[in-house]
Amino acid sequence: MADLYDDYADLAANEVEGVDYSRHSNTPAGATWSSIAIHGGGIEAGSGEMAYQVAGSRMMYYEFKGLKNTGNQDLHITSTHFDEPICVALQATALRTISFHGYTGTLLQPETALGGLDPLLRARIATALRNAGFAVINAPSEIGGTDPLNIANRNVRGEGVQLEMSRAQRQQFFPNGDTSRAMRDSGQRTAAFYAYAAAVQAAYEGYGYVSLTSINTSRYCTISAPSADVDISATVSTDKLASGGGHFMQLVARWADASNTYLARLEFSTTQTVILTLRKRVAGTETLLVQHTTDLTHAAGRRFAIRLQVSGSTLRAKAWLDGTYEPPAWQLETTDTSLTAAGSVGVRSILSSTNTNVLPVTASWGDFRLRSDRQRVFVTRSANGVSKSHSALADVRLRKRPVVAL
Template sequence: MADKYPSYAALAAAEVEGVDYTRTAVTPTGATWCSIAIHGGSIEPGSGEMAKQVAGSRMRYFEFAGIKSSGNTDLHLTSTVYDEPTGIALVAGSRRCLSFHGYAGETGVEETAIGGLDTALVARVTRALKIAGFTVVTAPSEIAGTNPLNICNKNLSGAGVQLELSRAQRAAFFPGGDLSRAMRDSGQRTAAFYAYARAVQSVYSGFGVVAQNSINVSRYCLLPAPTADVDLTATVSTDRVVTGGSHFLALVARYADASNSYLARLEFTTTATVGLTVRRRLTGTETSLGGGTITGLTHAPGVRFRLRLQVAGSTLRAKAWLDGQPEPAEWTTEVTDSSLTAAGQIGMRSILSTANTNSLPVIATWGDFLLGGPQQVTVTRSVNGITKAHGAGTDLRLAHPTIVAL
């Protein structure tokens, strides 16, 4: 059904704010993600409540809510033409956007149809919801959220995520399946409501942001290493197209001090290629031990790459791939070096080339820092044939890093 109004200006001229609809925007200090519902209230009931719960106190939050006693569908502005200025501005200042909606779906089927241009984050949200026991399907074209004009894609990275929750899924969030305004305003929620929100929030919780305010300055995030031999994995992205000189992001092992460590270093270049080298810093001199450009990988703002570094004795191996894709079987590079043997520290390093001309700061977003490698241990129950995958390794989640600018 076509929208009644072609724009927010037309809607605002005919409807009364505070009587027919409300707008709510919350921007916590330092928040870089947003959770929005542009069809909240009684337009697509349940979407606004979920967007608010997911946002919590760490994400930006916006809701356009219909509060009429009836006829709230008149307030619907399609995502690709949505031009209400407060919501647009909130999204435009965010690096990541989660946009919650409601759709009819099949009667009685609890599911989420997911889409959007941020394909890496789509994959992460999908995985988190499925692990939590929710059904997720790929959104059909009419609600896929892949149009660049969709508000979810109007953030700093030009790519967002759209979650369309079926009516049955939204009803499952409220006692008795009651989606009425009275029930929603009562604050009553089911366990499924909180489980769903926690699953989506878990995707956010594993990220740490490093603001690079100057060129040729190393910024380390470090933790004590349990042993000298380690297997490290993390995801990383930057928020700008590279200009002038490269962005360098590296996993770090056997870090003794700023002058002595091993690195698996990603390089995002001015031509959008992605390189990976294993490097040694010894008494302040950094040397590439092996590696090169990775065929098939292209850097763009917000695109996440998964990086892995394995150090065992004098053998150092590294590989990188697009986050959300299967891990390559082969290592990108494998070298030997025995210069550094002590456990030292592990972590991440972010630095900009001396030739870099980006408008500063360039933001490096690290996540999913895992000690032990990304392998899955698969257990099949012989009695019923159920197969379950369990992660191997310790998920460090960037919880208590030491941040050092050198």
Template sequence: MADLYASYTALAAAQTEGVDYERRSVPVTGSRWCSIAIHGGGIEPGTGEVARAVGASLMSHYEFAGIKAANNGDLHVTSTNFDEPTAQALVTGSLRCLSFHGYTGVAGLAETSLGGLDTAMGARVGAALQAAGFRVISAAQEISGSDPANIANKTTISAGVQIEMSNALRASFFPNGDLSRTMRDSGQRTAAFNTYVAAIRSAYAGQARMSCGSINVSRWATVPWAAADTDIVCAMATDALAAGGPHFLHLAARFADTNNCYLARLAFNTDQTITLTLRKRVAGTETLIATAADTSTLTHAAGRFFWLRFQVTGTTLQAKAWQDGTPEPGAWTVTATDTSITQAGQVGPRTILSATNTNTLPVTASFEGFQQISPQTLTVTRSVNGVVKAQSAGADVRLTTPTTLAL
């Protein structure tokens, strides 16, 4: 059935907010993920409740909720036409979006259909749900979320995850399968609801913050990696412009300890330029290997994220950097060879403020989307200094919990 309204703008002109519908938005400071349900309330019952629970204190969340006594389906505006400004602003300012929807599905069959253009994160969500015992399938074309105009895909990476939940699945989230507003508003949830939400929240990956309360002191957050060759990527930012001396943000590879590893380093300089270098630490001595010839297209700003990719293959070291929201460059920005460190080791980010830095402390460095490009399996072991440690054995290695580091 075609939508009654071609846009939120048209809907708002005909319906009364607070009587027919509500808009609910809860920002979470520091998070660049969002969890949304644009067909919440009585439109696709259960979607808003899941979106709120997934986002709670973890990521910003938004719900457009139908609250009419009947005929809430009239308030359905398809994802490609949903132009409500609060939702648009939230998604376009986010790195990743999880968009929750409901569909009829096969009677009695509880399943999740996954779509959206963020296929890597969709696969991660799917794997987490399957591991928790839920049935997951690829979304049919009509609910695939593959249109770039879909609100879920309007993130800074132009991709999101669309999570379609069947009627039977959503009914399983509430006692006696009761999807009524009275039940949903009562706060009662089943074990299936809690397990489902926890599984999706576990896919929230690659988030870490390092609070730099001293100058010239390194902060490290590393995870084991079984192979000597590695290809890692991460988005990084600091919350202030550099004063007196640079902010140094790194990715480390073949990390044996803090005195022995390879580094790709972004220097956020006091004139807002950015310098990319390859470096090594051997027996505690840090040495410059190579400097990128041109990073003039990059300009530092407080809170602005830059992606850094670092590949070590045999004796070849390569790195590239680009601003969040822009395409990854095809070519490596800097390449060099070195034979000093050959053994497998850990991988992960490092932060240090220049000895001449005069910023008001602390300076907070943020890292998002940290992952190993090569397909490997992750087995979580234990948390050390605030970051989940992981042992690789065959999907992406990622920092798997939102973490604040105060080292």
């Protein structure tokens, strides 16, 4: 069925805000993800409630809510035409987007059809939902969310995820399957509602955010190392192109303190070149050991993987585009005997002393792990440190260290 209104201006000229519809938004300080529902309230019942729950206090939230007793479908503006200005402005600052919708479904089966242009986040959400026991399918073309004009994709990176929850799935979220306004406004939710929201949030919690508010100031996130010989990896992105000077994103090993550590550094340069180096800091002096200019190209929000191995006196490193195959060969290898104690492992984020970006620059770290059969840890969201996270394979816990300014 065709929409009654072509765009928000057309709708606003014919409907009464506060009576027929309402708009809701929230932007927590430092939030870089958005959780939105443009067909909330009685339009696609349950979508707005889920967007609000998933956003919590950590994501930007937006909902366009239908308030009519009947005929809320008249308020439906298709995703590619949705141009309500509050939502458009919010999306213009979001790095990643989760857009919640509802559809009828064909077999009265509780399921979610996943679409959108963000393949990595889509895969993370699909895995998390399936692990929580929810059915997930690939969205058919008519609800695939692949148009760049879709509001889900109108964020900084030009790609988002669209979750189309079947009617039966949304009915599972409320007692007795009652999706009426009275039930939704009552605040009553089922265990399935909270389990679904937690699963979607798990895709977000794979990342930790470091807000770089000044140049040439280090932000370290570390945990105690199990031994002096370690093999660690993580993924990282920054939210801006480098200006004036580079963004330096680094894995650290044998970290004794800010003045003594080994580093595998990715430099996101002002020419968008990605440069990998192995370095050491000894008694506060940083020394370049070896360097490799990769064939990778930096872009705002583009995620890269980096791996550092320290074994005896041998240091090795490699980097690749996240979501692609890890290169089999090490790109850098050298030897050094300056640091021998196990110390800690972790990540370091710092801007060049010549950087001229409008601050803050946000570094997004994720998928941090010790690469062995029995040791695996994940970084969860933290302002400038690492918060606790339980390992999937071993009882390894993270602890927060203070920020060290150099």
